[in-house]
Amino acid sequence: MRIAVKIVGSVVLLLSIALSVTAQAQDKTVNDGVFTESQATSGQMVYDAQCKTCHNMRFYRDTLRSWNNQPLLYLWESIMGTMPADNPGSLMFEEYTNVIAYILQEQGFPAGEAELDPDNGMETISIVSP
Numbered sequence: 010m011r012i013a014v015k016i017v018g019s020v021v022l023l024l025s026i027a028l029s030v031t032a033q034a035q036d037k038t039v040n041d042g043v044f045t046e047s048q049a050t051s052g053q054m055v056y057d058a059q060c061k062t063c064h065n066m067r068f069y070r071d072t073l074r075s076w077n078n079q080p081l082l083y084l085w086e087s088i089m090g091t092m093p094a095d096n097p098g099s100l101m102f103e104e105y106t107n108v109i110a111y112i113l114q115e116q117g118f119p120a121g122e123a124e125l126d127p128d129n130g131m132e133t134i135s136i137v138s139p
C-alpha cells in the first residue's frame with residue numbers, strides 16, 4: 010500500500026515537471042520582441058502591395074483577438090494557405106513572415122533582436138490580444 014502511494018506520488022511529480030517544462034516552452038508571446046524592425050519595414054511593402062486592398066488594420070486587430078493564445082505559427086500557416094484571397098500562396102515564405110511582423114508592429118507589439126522565423130521556434134510564440 011505504501012509502495013503504491015509512493016509510485017502514484019512519483020508519477021504525479023513527474024507529470025507536473027513535464028507540464029511545467031511544456032508551459033515554459035510556450036511562455037513566449039508576441040510581446041517579447043519576436044521580430045526585427047527591418048522585418049516589419051519589409052513587411053509594410055508587402056502589405057501595401059498585397060493586403061491593403063482587402064483588409065485594414067482594424068481587421069487585423071480583430072483577427073489577433075480571435076487568435077488569442079494560439080501559436081503564431083498557426084496564423085502564419087493560415088495566412089500562407091489562404092491569402093491573398095485572389096492568389097493564395099503566391100508570396101515567398103519570407104514575405105508572409107515579414108507581413109506578420111508588420112501587422113504585429115502596427116498593433117503595438119515591440120520589435121526586438123531576434124528574427125521571426127517559421128522554421129525556428131515560431132510554434133512556441135503565443136499570440137496575445139492587442
Ligand code: HEC
Pocket residue numbers: 056059060061062063064072087088092093094095100108
Ligand atoms: C482579394 C482580397 C484579399 C486580399 C488581397 C487579401 N485578403 Fe485576407 N481575407 C480576404 C477574405 C475574403 C477573407 C475571409 C473573410 C474575412 O474573414 O473577412 C480574408 C481573411 C484573412 C485573415 C483572417 C484569417 C483567419 O483565419 O482569421 C487574415 C489574417 C488575412 N486575410 C490576412 C491577409 C494578408 C496578410 C494578406 C496579404 C498577404 C491578405 N489577407 C490579402 C480577402 C483578401
